[in-house]
């Protein structure tokens with residue numbers, strides 16, 4: 001019944017408005033079985049809204065939303081037994097201990113793996129006897145993470161799950177997510193932490209103002225951006241200025257400095273080669289540059305209110 | 312103190328309606344006493360006789376305070392309103408302080424503000440000053456209303472000043488509680504207990520050893536003796552205690568962590584017992600403490616009414632006007648009195664019902680529902696479990712009141728035979744109370760923004776029971792209150808038809824609310 005490339009999450013043309021705010025505007029998103037899918041975008045882009053529609057908390061205005069092939073609005077509870085959700089801001093009941101919350105969420109989901117629960121509590125250095133409000137922000141987050149990671153589920157839906165975790169705990173989290181994927185699990189991970197995305201995600205989708213602006217593997221995305229090139233040549237290079245995809249060209253005698261669209265790098269280096277390369281440094285874009293390009297104002301700015309209040 | 316002014320302006324803006332409603336409520340409490348006393352007795356001789364019989368009623372003294380100058384309107388106002396008035400400003404101060412201290416810290420909003428360039432104490436000071444001002448407003452309105460009645464000017468001002476000072480003391484106590492505990496609920500529990508103890512001390516003192524009354528700020532307020540030989544000395548005691556309590560709060564504030572309390576939260580079990588992790592078990596757990604508290608409180612109220620026994624005649628006086636109020640149904644005076652007492656118990660108990668029915672709303676507002684409903688738990692089962700707990704809790708609370716009433720009556724009269732009937736009579740009020748719960752469900756499911764309007768339903772019920780017949784309001788208006796339709800047991804025989812009809816209405820409202828909740832966005 002299961003086959004490779006089966007879509008666990010399949011969203012197309014999803015629109016959701018709150019009053020006059022259009023939070024999602026014909027959004028598409030596909031998460032296939034067995035992948036860790038990064039879900040990125042600036043504050044207020046609509047990530048949490050998408051996840052809440054996917055979990056049947058919000059009703060879509062239009063578009064198609066499938067979760068495990070089912071309708072998340074009609075079959076919410078049934079589908080929820082196969083997934084675990086961690087919000088970015090976990091609120092606990094003041095009189096319930098962390099351990100009680102873990103058991104509560106786990107059992108309502110259909111059961112916990114006792115051994116994994118024990119291991120997670122230990123690794124996250126969580127004190128399960130403390131009550132709701134006496135937990136710090138990071139520790140509240142850990143309670144929800146333990147409950148999610150100790151559940152026997154097929155899909156993890158994580159909305160900025162590590163906000164407030166210290167770097168050591170972050171790496172514990174990363175380790176467990178990798179383990180989960182190795183066991184055949186699928187993950188939808190919304191995050192602002194690029195190192196986490198780079199380490200975990202097989203594919204990413206970037207959204208802005210409620211629309212997907214990019215999707216693919218990180219290598220694909222890198223491919224779509226520019227590489228900076230500095231070359232020392234035997235003789236002055238010709239034809240570079242005319243080559244499409246070359247930007248900010250600066251030629252000083254035998255030295256050429258420029259940026260080139262990564263898809264054009266082969267042709268550019270070909271021209272350099274004809275001029276005799278003495279030395280060459282080509283710097284691929286960093287992840288930050290990649291995201292700044294998508295988050296920054298190269299794309300028409302969304303209305304200011306949506307930029308102002310996120311969450 | 313940079314930032315204090317900004318905080319204060321923000322708090323005052325957010326609280327302005329709260330101020331107004333509390334002040335109007337307290338003023339109505341005092342002013343309506345003056346109006347009703349004036350209307351009740353037609354001649355001074357009749358007034359004197361009634362006063363003489365009230366003077367010796369221990370139960371009333373325990374409830375209200377020392378009996379002084381009861382044959383004057385001023386004396387009656389002070390006697391009937393001052394203890395409850397002090398409790399009202401105590402609750403107001405507790406909620407106002409709570410809103411801007413623990414509630415803010417729990418929500419984390421305060422953290423943002425504190426991190427911006429304001430002095431450490433800014434929000435604490437603003438919360439203090441805001442509550443002090445609210446109490447001044449209450450005191451001023453009460454004083455002005457009494458002076459305009461007209462009652463003696465200096466004494467009326469003293470009534471207002473004493474009331475405001477009581478509020479200041481409770482403000483200080485609430486501020487201390489906010490530093491000691493680490494949760495909003497904990498803070499309300501401690502502040503509420505302080506109010507209860509202060510009230511109880513003077514009750515015991517007034518009927519027994521007067522020293523105890525001098526340990527209670529409410530006792531000090533009443534020791535100012537307005538309208539019966541006014542003296543200002545006790546007001547200084549109130550002022551001194553308010554200052555001391557506020558000072559203590561500041562000292563404690565410096566010694567605790569943000570988000571924590573001086574009392575460390577006790578650790579609990581590291582695993583959940585199986586009964587907690589079902590929909591119904593969890594809903595019960597969520598409301599258990601509140602059900603126990605309300606049941607205990609209502610049982611005490613019942614006990615107080617019951618302990619008046621069958622000596623009702625002396626209590627009400629022989630004025631035909633006042634007897635009419637209680638004998639609407641045509642039964643005996645004792646039955647008439649207990650019919651009203653049971654209605655009062657039921658209305659107070661409905662406070663539990665409405666707050667319990669709104670519990671899902673506050674759970675959703677605080678963002679705790681989302682993770683629960685992202686599990687195998689359906690929306691319908693989650694809400695249905697809450698409905699079941701509200702029904703069970705309402706039955707328990709009412710049973711507590713009826714049992715207290717019967718036991719109190721039995722203890723005083725030696726006749727235990729009325730325990731059963733009183734219990735049934737009181738529990739019969741489950742039907743109109745559940746209509747209010749149904750209203751809360753309907754609003755929550757369909758118009759969650761307006762969910763708190765369910766309290767207006769209870770307000771209407773209270774108004775109609777107390778003022779409907781008195782003001783001769785039109786039948787359709789009185790009929791809007793679900794309490795209007797029930798037989799006034801035990802003065803009238805119980806009627807099944809309205810009871811069943813009200814339950815059906817409650818069921819229908821609840822059903823619509825459930826369906827609505829299944830169809831709307833979570834917030």
Ligand SMILES: Nc1ncnc2c1ncn2[C@@H]1O[C@H](COP(=O)(O)OP(=O)(O)OP(=O)(O)O)[C@@H](O)[C@H]1O
Pocket residue numbers: 018021022023041042043044045046047048049050305306307309310311834
């Ligand atoms: N319940 C709501 N009512 C009104 N507007 C909302 C509601 N929920 C979200 N929005 C709006 O929808 C837009 C998308 O918000 P969303 O929370 O999905 O962003 P996000 O991508 O998760 O941002 P962040 O990275 O800050 O978490 C924002 O403009 C937000 O103000």
Ligand SMILES: [Mg+2]
Pocket residue numbers: 047048049088159310311
């Ligand atoms: Mg978000």
